[in-house]
Amino acid sequence: MNLKFKKPSKETQFAMSKVAAGEDNQDYFTLAEDKLASTTGHSYAKLVSSGNSAILCAMNSIDGAILIPDQGGWNGFKQMAKFLNKDLITVRTNHGLIDLDNLNESIISSSEDGIIDLNDENNKSALFLTSFAAYTAEQDIKAICDFAHKNNMLVVEDASGAIGDYEKRLANGNNSDVIIGSTGSPKIVNVEDGGFITTNDKTLFEKSNLLLKTNKASNITACGICNELDFAEKNLKKTIDACSYLKEKIEDETNFEVFHNDKRGINVIIKTEDPKSLSYRLRQEFVLDSHGMITKCPNYNRLKEKAVALEIKNLDISCLDYENLDSISNIIKRYD
Template identity: 80%
Template sequence: MNLKFKKPSKETQMAMSKVASGDDNQDYHSLAEGKLANITDHRYAKLLNSGNSSILAAMNSIDGAILIPDQGAWNGFKQIANFLNKDLITVKTNKGLIDLDELNESILSSSENNIIDLDDENNKSALFLTSFAAYTAEQDLKAICDFVHKNNILVVEDASGAIGDYENRLSNGSYSDIIIGSTGSPKIVNVEDGGFITTNNNSVFEKSKLLLKANKASNITACGIYNELDFAKDNLKKTVDACLYLKEAIEEKTSFNVFHKDKRGINVILETEDPKSLSYKLRQEFVLDSHGMITKCPNYNRLKENAVALEIKNLDIECLSQDNLDEIIKTLKCFDN
């Protein structure tokens, strides 16, 4: 089993190297931003130096409260909301997946307590969530956006794991008001650093103008994003297909229960009574040239369950062969108690 940590494509590495060496003096910011806007179906796009900078810029532009899932999202949502002194509302989920009844309950309760103003157009709150809950289960973005928009609430989608969705259900500006993401390693658009933010509302950029300027991506990163976006759709599809194959095979061939086994995702999360022991054993088996692909749960960024996540998204696309996937299943069977 030959597993390697995800790297930018060779074409992207060569293009970035030319910019770094001074052989290419093209300014790639506007080119990459135009391509991003086209992919997300948004009018405006900006590149930043990290995913957290993108969250900061997006959240700073929100005048009202911030709603986040109770699990399966990103710690940065909470940390940045606290940093900006925003009212923070945690929404109960179905193991990371937004439940519209629970969301409605949170909205009504927050409105009654004057945390959310459902009528003031100048004080809109926003729901921050990731395209894939815990990286393992696709959120129903259309239904979520339809619901919250009726309540005068915005949606900010972290599409780090879903940019270029071939089904056009995620990272779709027709649904989400703001789309943000990281282009660091090992994301779908992987240039080892950087981030982005897109929207149809230019006031988002006006409100965070200083942050966008201070945290602007380098031209090397912009070049990388511009080139790597061409591979996003294929990278995502191959990763999702690999995870769907693994989810089905693990359910059939082992006694492990797989969370959200029928959902699209870019990792696979297994239920286990002893996540500490299993994660340790699997780390010895799955070594990616000094990087890892195992996450122990409970973990807010994944699931608050006794579980272990196999981060298939961390693998280089060339490693997602049938033989390697079958070897992963074979290895899991060795620890199937």
């Protein structure tokens, strides 16, 4: 079994190296931002230096409270809300998946406490969530956005793991008000640093104009994003297909329970009573260029359960053939 950590495509590496060496002096910002806007279906896009910079700039533009899932999100949501001194509301989920009844409870309770004003168009609150809960389960973004909009709320979708969705259900500007993401390693658009924000509401950029300038990405990163977006759909589909195959195989051939085994995702999370031991053993088995592909839970960014996450998203898509996937499954079976 030969596993490799995900890297930018050779075409992207070559293009970025030419910019870094001064052999290509083209301004790639407009090209990359136009391509990002076209990919998400939003009218406006901005490049920033990292995914957390994207969260910071987006959250700074929100006047009301910030709602986040109780697990399966991203630590940066909590960190940036605290830094910006925002009211933070945690929504109970179904192992990371937003449940509309629980979301409604949070909205009503916060409205009664005066934290959320459902009638103030100039003081809208926003739900921040990731396209894939814990990277393992697709959120029903359209239903969530429809519900949020009826309650005078915005939705900010972190699409780091879903940009270029071939089903057009995720990272779709027809649903989410703001789409943010990281293009660091090992994301779907993988240039090893950088991030982005897209929206139809230009005033959101105006509110965070200084932050956007301060956190601007380099032209090398812009070149990388512009090129790597061409491979996003293929990277995402290959990774989702590999995870679906593994989820089914592990469920059928072992006694492990796979969380959200029927959902699209880019990692596989298995339940275990001894995550410390299992994660240690699997780290010895799966070694890829000094990088890892095992996450021990409980973990806010994954699930607050006794579990281990197989980060298939970390693997180069050239590794995601049936032979390697079967080998991964057989190793999991060994520790059943």
